[in-house]
Amino acid sequence: MVRILIVEDQKIMQKYFEYIIMQEPEFRHIQTVSDAREAVKICDYSAIDLVIMDVQTFHNHDGLSAGKEIREKYPYTKVLIVTSLIDPKVLERAKSGCADSLWYKDHGEEEIRSVIHRTLNGEHVFPDMTPKVELNWITSGDISPRQLEMLRLYIRGMSYSEIAREMKCSTSGVRWNFQEMIARAGYSCKEDLIAAALESKLIVTTLK
Numbered sequence: 001m002v003r004i005l006i007v008e009d010q011k012i013m014q015k016y017f018e019y020i021i022m023q024e025p026e027f028r029h030i031q032t033v034s035d036a037r038e039a040v041k042i043c044d045y046s047a048i049d050l051v052i053m054d055v056q057t058f059h060n061h062d063g064l065s066a067g068k069e070i071r072e073k074y075p076y077t078k079v080l081i082v083t084s085l086i087d088p089k090v091l092e093r094a095k096s097g098c099a100d101s102l103w104y105k106d107h108g109e110e111e112i113r114s115v116i117h118r119t120l121n122g123e124h125v126f127p128d129m130t131p132k133v134e135l136n137w138i139t140s141g142d143i144s145p146r147q148l149e150m151l152r153l154y155i156r157g158m159s160y161s162e163i164a165r166e167m168k169c170s171t172s173g174v175r176w177n178f179q180e181m182i183a184r185a186g187y188s189c190k191e192d193l194i195a196a197a198l199e200s201k202l203i204v205t206t207l208k
Helices: 009-023 034-045 065-073 088-100 109-120 143-153 160-167 172-184 190-199
Strands: 001-006 027-033 049-052 079-082 101-104
Touching: 001 009, 001 034, 001 190, 009 027, 009 109, 009 190, 027 034, 034 049, 034 065, 049 065, 049 101, 049 109, 065 079, 079 109, 088 101, 088 143, 101 172, 143 160, 143 190, 160 172, 172 190
Parallel strands: 001 027, 001 049, 049 079, 079 101
Antiparallel strands: none
């Protein structure tokens, strides 16, 4: 019997994952919780074979941090991150030890089911790249990783000069990259670019 814990704060997705689990005779649904921190506590006193974990959980608690803690404390427990966040940092962190696998919520039921089985069988299943989203005239794939990191640091509160020091370049270089992103995307100012990046979940800064 495969014991499964669901960590998801959206009711509709809770029911969706519960439905998938109930279709499999060898799966046993242990519990559904909305907080990643609570998931760690449950693993402390219950033997869990698989945690299906969202990234942004109740109170914005970070499912990736919880996944890393669970994997380090309980190597037999598999952690599958299923998220709608397309921020490349999410995929990067998942691959760095925070999860056994990661997949995206907007993929079909059979695809998610396959990833669950493959993860339980010991595979590490990750997409090759994050999905692309439209940013007015361009897609997120048209923004270089370096430009995306500059945008991320600015959203976190850094000035152009602070970003330049962090990324070992000139302040004018940072300014040029912002102007280039704004112009190519067809926005009138950087505030519009920032709003689009946050709304599309291309950049996530709210995790705790």
